[in-house]
Amino acid sequence: MMIKILKNFTKRIFQKLFRKKKEISLGFYGPPNAGKTSLANKICKDWTGEELGKVSKIPHETRKIQFKEKVEIKYKEKRLTFKLVDSPGITTKVDYETFMKLKMKKKQAQKRAKEATQGIVEAIKWLDGMDAVVVVLDATKNPYDQINMIIVGNLIAKKIPILIVANKIDLKRAKAKKIESAFPEYEVIGISAKYGKNLNGFYESIFKLVKKIK
Amino acid sequence: MKKKESKKIKKLTIHFMPHREIAKLSSIERIKKLLKIILDNKLIVLQGRLNPEEETRLIEDTMIMIGNIKGFKGIELAVISPESNEKKFFKKIKLNITNVLLGYKEALTIIGPATIVKEMKKDPKKLEIMMR
Numbered sequence: 001m002m003i004k005i006l007k008n009f010t011k012r013i014f015q016k017l018f019r020k021k022k023e024i025s026l027g028f029y030g031p032p033n034a035g036k037t038s039l040a041n042k043i044c045k046d047w048t049g050e051e052l053g054k055v056s057k058i059p060h061e062t063r064k065i066q067f068k069e070k071v072e073i074k075y076k077e078k079r080l081t082f083k084l085v086d087s088p089g090i091t092t093k094v095d096y097e098t099f100m101k102l103k104m105k106k107k108q109a110q111k112r113a114k115e116a117t118q119g120i121v122e123a124i125k126w127l128d129g130m131d132a133v134v135v136v137l138d139a140t141k142n143p144y145d146q147i148n149m150i151i152v153g154n155l156i157a158k159k160i161p162i163l164i165v166a167n168k169i170d171l172k173r174a175k176a177k178k179i180e181s182a183f184p185e186y187e188v189i190g191i192s193a194k195y196g197k198n199l200n201g202f203y204e205s206i207f208k209l210v211k212k213i214k
Numbered sequence: 215m216k217k218k219e220s221k222k223i224k225k226l227t228i229h230f231m232p233h234r235e236i237a238k239l240s241s242i243e244r245i246k247k248l249l250k251i252i253l254d255n256k257l258i259v260l261q262g263r264l265n266p267e268e269e270t271r272l273i274e275d276t277m278i279m280i281g282n283i284k285g286f287k288g289i290e291l292a293v294i295s296p297e298s299n300e301k302k303f304f305k306k307i308k309l310n311i312t313n314v315l316l317g318y319k320e321a322l323t324i325i326g327p328a329t330i331v332k333e334m335k336k337d338p339k340k341l342e343i344m345m346r
Contacts, residue, residue, distance in 0.1 A: 090273065091288070092272075092273055092276060092288050092289045092290060092291060092328075093276075093280075093287050093288025093289060093290065093328035094277070094280055094287065094288055095287040095288070095328065113280070114281055117277040117278070117280045117281050118277070118281070120273065120274075120277045121274050121277050121278065124270050124273065124274055127270075142335060142336070142337065144336045144337050144338065145336065146291050146292045146293060146334070146336065149293070149303075150266070150269045150270065150273070152304070153266040153269065153303065153304060153307055154266040154267070154269065154270050156266070156304050156307045156308055157265070157266040157267065157307045181338075185304065
């Protein structure tokens with residue numbers, strides 16, 4: 001009995017030590033065109049000097065998982081290093097004709113649609129490897145959209161700590177409060193990734209978020 | 215002069231699915247059953263809701279189908295419940311109530327093919343289904 005307790009204790013100590021050395025994976029998830037890559041780019045540019053990926057007004061610009069390792073951020077003398085994982089926007093439908101309406105040729109639109117569907121499957125598969133997730137929502141859109149509920153519900157089920165970001169608060173029609181009402185139990189931070197508005201508040205929330213990692 | 219062909223749908227079939235119809239099925243079988251009906255261009259009104267893992271599985275399978283079935287563009291879905299928000303559901307997930315569907319019969323899940331349903335606009339008090 002005593003040996004078993006001792007064994008478990010040693011195992012726990014080793015696990016803790018090992019876990020501390022592992023880099024935190026911080027995922028950026030959300031529906032398409034919410035500004036995940038814009039936010040990832042802003043963070044990467046500010047702290048590593050390089051952007052992560054291309055942004056576009058046409059949905060599904062990010063069709064593959066893209067990540068940056070060892071991103072070190074500082075806030076009030078505190079430092080935090082993580083692997084930033086930017087994911088393709090998750091949705092329940094992909095129609096190549098939508099891209100054609102945005103002046104894309106048929107073949108190009110079909111290719112984009114195919115890659116987008118593959119990207120969504122990839123994004124879902126990567127969820128299991130995340131230590132914490134920033135759910136990026138467009139503050140000008142309806143937060144009650146089922147896809148947002150599915151993403152948040154899945155993260156809760158996987159016991160992954162969440163921070164909800166209400167992006168695009170620079171726009172007049174943005175309603176960050178509506179996002180707060182939709183997710184009353186979670187911290188919602190309003191930002192503008194495009195103009196770098198309230199990024200200090202965002203970084204403060206990131207430090208709080210990583211504390212929740214078990 | 216040729217008359218412009220109307221693309222408006224003329225008929226819509228609503229398939230009501232009481233929760234007992236899928237309660238005993240495995241997650242894979244549930245998703246398969248739902249997608250089979252959707253491929254028949256029907257709108258499903260399911261009593262209850264899927265659990266989070268099933269919801270993401272539904273998205274994954276839908277994405278795979280878009281790439282493999284000609285003309286299939288995906289799904290539109292919404293869950294409506296007596297609660298004004300998803301608080302109760304999220305709490306159940308937190309508490310590890312695995313069979314959420316059985317414990318959440320008061321909700322209704324509406325799923326339709328994106329070829330018929332353009333958009334489902336949900337807010338705490340109403341659900342609007344926009345057709346193509």
